Amino acid sequence: MTKEQFILELQRIGAIKFGSFTLKSGLVSPFYFDLRDMISYPELLDGVSDLLVEKIKDMEFDVLTGIPYTALPIASLVAFKLKKSLVYMRKEEKSYGTGKNIIGKFKEGEKCLVIDDLITTGTSKIETAESYEKEGVIIKDFVVVIDRSANGTEELAKQGYKLHSMINLNEILELLQNKNLISDEKVKEVNDFTASISKPKQEEKEISNPLTKKLLAKIKEKRSNLVLSLDVTSQKEFFEILDEVGPEIVMLKTHVDILDDYDENFVSKLQEYARKYDFLIFEDRKFADIGNTVRKQFRSGIYKIADWAEYVTVHMVAGESILKGLFDGIEGRSSFILARMSSKGNLINETYSRKCFEIARRNPMLVSGFIGHGKNVEDIKCYKAKFPSGMLLLMPGVKLEKGSDSMGQQYITVEEAVQGGADCIIVGRGIYGNENPGEIAKIYRERAWKEYEKRN
Numbered sequence: 001m002t003k004e005q006f007i008l009e010l011q012r013i014g015a016i017k018f019g020s021f022t023l024k025s026g027l028v029s030p031f032y033f034d035l036r037d038m039i040s041y042p043e044l045l046d047g048v049s050d051l052l053v054e055k056i057k058d059m060e061f062d063v064l065t066g067i068p069y070t071a072l073p074i075a076s077l078v079a080f081k082l083k084k085s086l087v088y089m090r091k092e093e094k095s096y097g098t099g100k101n102i103i104g105k106f107k108e109g110e111k112c113l114v115i116d117d118l119i120t121t122g123t124s125k126i127e128t129a130e131s132y133e134k135e136g137v138i139i140k141d142f143v144v145v146i147d148r149s150a151n152g153t154e155e156l157a158k159q160g161y162k163l164h165s166m167i168n169l170n171e172i173l174e175l176l177q178n179k180n181l182i183s184d185e186k187v188k189e190v191n192d193f194t195a196s197i198s199k200p201k202q203e204e205k206e207i208s209n210p211l212t213k214k215l216l217a218k219i220k221e222k223r224s225n226l227v228l229s230l231d232v233t234s235q236k237e238f239f240e241i242l243d244e245v246g247p248e249i250v251m252l253k254t255h256v257d258i259l260d261d262y263d264e265n266f267v268s269k270l271q272e273y274a275r276k277y278d279f280l281i282f283e284d285r286k287f288a289d290i291g292n293t294v295r296k297q298f299r300s301g302i303y304k305i306a307d308w309a310e311y312v313t314v315h316m317v318a319g320e321s322i323l324k325g326l327f328d329g330i331e332g333r334s335s336f337i338l339a340r341m342s343s344k345g346n347l348i349n350e351t352y353s354r355k356c357f358e359i360a361r362r363n364p365m366l367v368s369g370f371i372g373h374g375k376n377v378e379d380i381k382c383y384k385a386k387f388p389s390g391m392l393l394l395m396p397g398v399k400l401e402k403g404s405d406s407m408g409q410q411y412i413t414v415e416e417a418v419q420g421g422a423d424c425i426i427v428g429r430g431i432y433g434n435e436n437p438g439e440i441a442k443i444y445r446e447r448a449w450k451e452y453e454k455r456n
Contacts, residue, residue, distance in 0.1 A: 380420025
């Protein structure tokens with residue numbers, strides 16, 4: 001089978017589609033390649049495996065893998081034809097039995113060639129490489145059946161990986177156009193979309209949520225993207241620290257329920273301080289229950305959070321209805337979804353994060369962005385690239401120096417966080433635990449603002 005025959009066969013079985021499709025990356029594409037049904041066409045599966053064998057037969061690698069699920073049967077055939085060992089990574093972490101995440105026999109330090117069906121942005125390839133590298137397997141090369149990316153080769157090269165593609169998008173479009181299977185207008189639409197992928201997002205132009213706009217405006221007005229997480233247990237200490245730190249922060253993150261001496265005067269005093277020092281209020285309540293329950297937690301009880309907190313944190317474990325429970329009938333309030341955590345061993349995984357992004361995309365007036373941590377600049381960039389347009393990233397686990405603490409909290413530097421894409425950094429003990437919280441807060445603000453200006 002030739003490459004041209006393969007493309008026409010994909011067209012015949014409906015694997016090449018045109019319309020409107022949400023990709024794994026969160027992008028909405030005017031075209032889609034669905035190679036999953038190839039498993040039902042033995043001759044097609046055999047043909048693509050032969051083409052891949054020809055492509056990689058002279059490459060050096062010890063074992064071979066395919067990214068589940070589409071590429072795994074293809075990789076199995078290629079491994080058989082090349083007489084190479086096949087391994088694969090479980091899509092879900094195993095918490096029982098041997099706990100092995102890589103299925104198959106391999107030795108630490110062996111070089112693994114990765115086969116996948118497509119590449120659009122390179123993000124999932126980097127995630128795959130990192131998963132294998134954690135297990136001691138070396139990844140240097142990726143081979144894809146179709147390269148539909150604008151700059152996938154460059155993106156992977158930045159991380160030290162090499163991309164090899166069997167077919168690129170232009171070859172497909174040119175063949176279909178020559179065979180009168182696609183219009184000139186559709187070719188232009190596809191090319192325009194592909195070119196747009198590599199352009200920076202114009203996020204602020206796409207923002208509809210007034211609370212998101214309010215935070216962005218306050219960041220610029222105050223020249224600060226520093227959020228203080230003031231987790232102390234007495235009002236006296238709380239307001240003493242706020243007197244020192246207030247001028248440096250754009251937003252205050254509270255945990256009102258940890259105050260030992262909370263009383264009816266706390267909220268009015270907090271609002272007075274917010275006006276005095278010109279910051280926004282973010283109650284880190286982490287709502288995570290059914291709609292009816294969170295509605296009462298937000299609006300009732302002794303704290304009546306809805307009356308004074310402009311932003312709250314939401315877990316999505318209860319599903320999308322939690323947003324309606326919180327905000328239905330209320331204006332001037334918004335949320336940040338906790339889509340990643342910085343504590344070691346937390347149970348949030350990539351699938352959960354993506355579900356959070358999907359829910360936020362459907363509810364832009366109720367969600368201002370996400371709370372999430374990253375281990376380095378590129379990891380944060382990959383994470384933020386999946387956000388719906390106009391959503392912000394608030395990043396905890398940030399300190400002046402990299403490290404961790406005895407409770408399993410992981411820290412990256414201010415510069416790494418903002419360079420990666422954090423719109424605001426969240427700092428707690430690094431400020432309020434210092435002998436001079438005002439002075440250290442100023443250092444955090446200046447360093448974070450410098451990187452924010454440089455990035456934007």
